[in-house]
Amino acid sequence: MTTRTAFEKARADGRAALVGYLPAGFPDVAGGIDALRAMVDAGCDVIEIGLPYSDPVMDGPTIQAAAQQALEGGVRTRDVLRTVEAVAATGTPTVVMTYWNPVERYGVERFAADLASAGGAGLITPDLTPDFAPEWIAAADRHDLDKVFLVAPSSTDERIAMTTAACRGFVYATAVMGVTGARTTTSDLAEPLVARTRAATDLPIGVGLGVSTGDQAAELARYADGVIVGSAFVRCLLDHPGDRAAGLRALGALVEDLAAGVRRA
Amino acid sequence: MSTRPENTTSYDADAHGWFGGPEAGWGGRFMPEALIAALDELDEAWREAMADPAFVGEFDTILREYAGLPSPLFLAERLSEQVGCRVLLKREDLNHTGAHKIRNVLGQALLTRRMGKTRVIAETGAGQHGVASATAAAYFGLDCTVYMGAVDTRRQALNVARMHLLGAKVVPVESGSATLKDAINEALRDWVASVDHTAYLFGTAAGPHPFPSLVRDFTRGIGDEARAQCLERFSRLPDAVAACVGGGSNAIGMFTAFLDDADVALYGFEPGGEGVDTPRHAATIHAGQRGVLHGARTYVLQDEDGQTVESHSISAGLDYPGVGPQHAHLAATGRAAYLPVTDDEAMQALAMLARTEGIIAAIESAHAVAGGLRVAERLAAEKGPEATVLINLSGRGDKDMGTVVDYFGLGDPDRVTAEPVGDPS
Numbered sequence A: 001m002t003t004r005t006a007f008e009k010a011r012a013d014g015r016a017a018l019v020g021y022l023p024a025g026f027p028d029v030a031g032g033i034d035a036l037r038a039m040v041d042a043g044c045d046v047i048e049i050g051l052p053y054s055d056p057v058m059d060g061p062t063i064q065a066a067a068q069q070a071l072e073g074g075v076r077t078r079d080v081l082r083t084v085e086a087v088a089a090t091g092t093p094t095v096v097m098t099y100w101n102p103v104e105r106y107g108v109e110r111f112a113a114d115l116a117s118a119g120g121a122g123l124i125t126p127d128l129t130p131d132f133a134p135e136w137i138a139a140a141d142r143h144d145l146d147k148v149f150l151v152a153p154s155s156t157d158e159r160i161a162m163t164t165a166a167c168r169g170f171v172y173a174t175a176v177m178g179v180t181g182a183r184t185t186t187s188d189l190a191e192p193l194v195a196r197t198r199a200a201t202d203l204p205i206g207v208g209l210g211v212s213t214g215d216q217a218a219e220l221a222r223y224a225d226g227v228i229v230g231s232a233f234v235r236c237l238l239d240h241p242g243d244r245a246a247g248l249r250a251l252g253a254l255v256e257d258l259a260a261g262v263r264r265a
Numbered sequence B: 001m002s003t004r005p006e007n008t009t010s011y012d013a014d015a016h017g018w019f020g021g022p023e024a025g026w027g028g029r030f031m032p033e034a035l036i037a038a039l040d041e042l043d044e045a046w047r048e049a050m051a052d053p054a055f056v057g058e059f060d061t062i063l064r065e066y067a068g069l070p071s072p073l074f075l076a077e078r079l080s081e082q083v084g085c086r087v088l089l090k091r092e093d094l095n096h097t098g099a100h101k102i103r104n105v106l107g108q109a110l111l112t113r114r115m116g117k118t119r120v121i122a123e124t125g126a127g128q129h130g131v132a133s134a135t136a137a138a139y140f141g142l143d144c145t146v147y148m149g150a151v152d153t154r155r156q157a158l159n160v161a162r163m164h165l166l167g168a169k170v171v172p173v174e175s176g177s178a179t180l181k182d183a184i185n186e187a188l189r190d191w192v193a194s195v196d197h198t199a200y201l202f203g204t205a206a207g208p209h210p211f212p213s214l215v216r217d218f219t220r221g222i223g224d225e226a227r228a229q230c231l232e233r234f235s236r237l238p239d240a241v242a243a244c245v246g247g248g249s250n251a252i253g254m255f256t257a258f259l260d261d262a263d264v265a266l267y268g269f270e271p272g273g274e275g276v277d278t279p280r281h282a283a284t285i286h287a288g289q290r291g292v293l294h295g296a297r298t299y300v301l302q303d304e305d306g307q308t309v310e311s312h313s314i315s316a317g318l319d320y321p322g323v324g325p326q327h328a329h330l331a332a333t334g335r336a337a338y339l340p341v342t343d344d345e346a347m348q349a350l351a352m353l354a355r356t357e358g359i360i361a362a363i364e365s366a367h368a369v370a371g372g373l374r375v376a377e378r379l380a381a382e383k384g385p386e387a388t389v390l391i392n393l394s395g396r397g398d399k400d401m402g403t404v405v406d407y408f409g410l411g412d413p414d415r416v417t418a419e420p421v422g423d424p425s
């Protein structure tokens, strides 16, 4: 499976794809699977499952709090793969977003093999750029997995060319210089970054970091192929700590709002 | 006594920051794409600066006139008598701000000014690098924010006060284990958002390329000076060199001058905490596994899933679950040996040095003293009194007096402690 098909389907409908993120094991492994399935039901086109990590340098307080809770609950790498299996079974392309050390520790080849057999589409690697990724690139190619690398507003055109050439599935454009977390305004860095990226590749381009409302999604969907949302979904569950049903309802409602947003661009 | 790297050694990194080449794979740059441009810019500025005699000359002048360098090489006669051979102490404890760290920050701050940036951020464990950064920022007129684990702001309150007095903002970090590694994460987050006008003054010879090499260049004066001082005074090189290893800046600063002297044995002493057979230590090379942390592939204290494990040391400055990648390379090639020293051994050495030579060392440095004396005793037995061991005394102990008082039960009016060296209370 590749995420590209979901983007192409959305493009054929004349809209952007909605990509939803939650860390695995949050609030616990079973609860995380329920939440991710609810996101699929409410209209996410691609699912991103975070691998909770002790030192998440790109994450803001919201995602870090969720990942920390997952780790304190004892989540393991194999639970992440179990979560992938459960979500991919819905037929929705599912990628793992992970810092590099847990993959290296698990074994790059073994991780690629296990991810592929769980039905996962590939990896998003926030702290691994293609120039330091020959082992991952080789393993991903062997197992027919997506390699989603990031481009940033600070990337040079040469690096955007190098990065997009190594991507498979889609390209992840980080719209702001900063860590994950919902923001009230979208960034004016996003559109020029997408334009520069588009000049380098035919791959779909997903834009992430900071989106939390349907209106923001609609604005991004004017020029991006995918709108990536994480912290705002995590927030729905964090805000209802004792009441899973209420958390899932809030999550479903937000997905629907965003799914409508990507359709009204 | 120039701090300028006159020659590179055979243990240098390649242009991508790999120590031992990409096959060995120590170091490198495992970082968010958003920071790559800044790291490239830093890499280029650093290479140009090190090749510019004006920069190197200004750095030398500031070190000499402001930081009080070169630091003396001290023949510790009473210690030497005790162990039966010559013990030399490189007196980095006499530097301005009390540790070797001042070399690194003055170099990085000078580079920051050259790059036209106006703000610096830093992480700190013991507070020593934070104080040094705040000092350099004051000296150069730069804005300064220091990230420090909340656990460390409590155990190093005096250094927090010093940073405030120097005009720096100190941000206590509550996330993760609330120690040095989390302070680094937080500083990196700040950097991602502020990189256009902010330089990250990295506190040790770890992190993504070029930091391990850049920090080494700015601290290598320790060894360059000591090597020349030793030759001048004793007409010979030491048989062994010892330094403590947290992230590894003082150790690499000392080792670099001797890397190509095959007869000089190099010893890095890691914090063994309550023992390397317990979970409470920070002996990263001795007990860690190959992995990636804070942008470099190195030895990391981690669990089966690659999650970083919390480290422990009585010394906040050594309490770090990673280590600079050049040390990983030196360990893997056998050029340097890395051995653990426990909290108790370090504290006994600290008290012994105080009583024998009248020097109160930082607890970090006391690890080097404990380990260095072990080596000296062995060498004295093998080679006799001419054997020479050079120990880097990376810093002074003022900041640690709270820990020392607690450890030895000093200053308790109900307990007359004539003999602090003895059973820890």
Ligand SMILES: Cc1ncc(COP(=O)(O)O)c(C=O)c1O
Pocket: B098, B099, B100, B125, B126, B127, B128, B129, B203, B204, B205, B244, B245, B246, B247, B248, B249, B250, B251, B316, B317, B318, B362, B364, B365, B394, B395, B396
């Ligand atoms: C006096 C002293 N020595 C050593 C260290 C450890 O750092 P490194 O291993 O980078 O020299 C510190 C860190 O704070 C320190 O203050």
